[in-house]
Amino acid sequence: MAESDFTMQDEMRRAFAMLSGKWKLEIMWLLHQRVYRFGELRKAIPGITQHMLSAQLRELEADGLVSRTVFAEVPPRVEYEMTQKALGLGPTMAALTVWWEEYGKTIPPRPSTRGRKAEAQSGQKGRSSEAR
């Protein structure tokens, strides 16, 4: 089971690229729950700008993960939702949510760049996280 893993990782690379945008995980996590309008996404994602939201959505759309629906009304309404392909990400999002509920709360607010303990013993295999 060694070599085949590398091949699989090779295949997975495109999946990582599709989800690696700075806001894509958050957008997909929201859309996996329900349909969102453009403005709703903006409000739901505090730090994001129109520019970036628009750009990330266009990329997700180009990758076939999100569909864009325009309603010719006044005022204009545009809805975003996951495509059939992306709906399969449901279990992934669910697993991620479960993980964070279990372990996330035990992770400190952000160690930031804190000093770490001393390190390594002698030549032994003793494990150490040594400092920078």
Place this chain on the structure above:
Amino acid sequence: MAESDFTMQDEMRRAFAMLSGKWKLEIMWLLHQRVYRFGELRKAIPGITQHMLSAQLRELEADGLVSRTVFAEVPPRVEYEMTQKALGLGPTMAALTVWWEEYGKTIPPRPSTRGRKAEAQSGQKGRSSEAR
């Protein structure tokens, strides 16, 4: 199950931040399988540079997802592995893998950023993804 979802999303934001680096998903996907040395990660992740690999690993370490172990040998050896907390990401990685195996292969190589056509029809609710 409406209002609580928004609170949850708020909690999740830190999790997204931890995994949103350009190479973090790929790194975590690899480490969820086994322990890797620095050089092994480099070879396993074709496009990455030393600089980025080092930086992303430091961030993952700061977030408590990865542990770094230095062996005082010659030549130097450093191993990276998931922490106990991050091991809970296993189901997430597995679900992601399953998803890509099922749907990924049906997604075209990349539509790239092509111009989009005009949109929406008349005032009806008719959904239109308008062609690219």
Place this chain on the structure above:
DNA sequence: CGGTATCCAAAATGATACTG
């Protein structure tokens, strides 16, 4: 309301050189 276009600042990433 839901965008796109611009311009500029800041941050993230990439390339190359050098070190313990």
Place this chain on the structure above:
DNA sequence: CAGTATCATTTTGGATACCG
């Protein structure tokens, strides 16, 4: 082997203007 330092390039953030 496993990095760090430095500098170039690319992405992203922010503000504003403008459009259907």
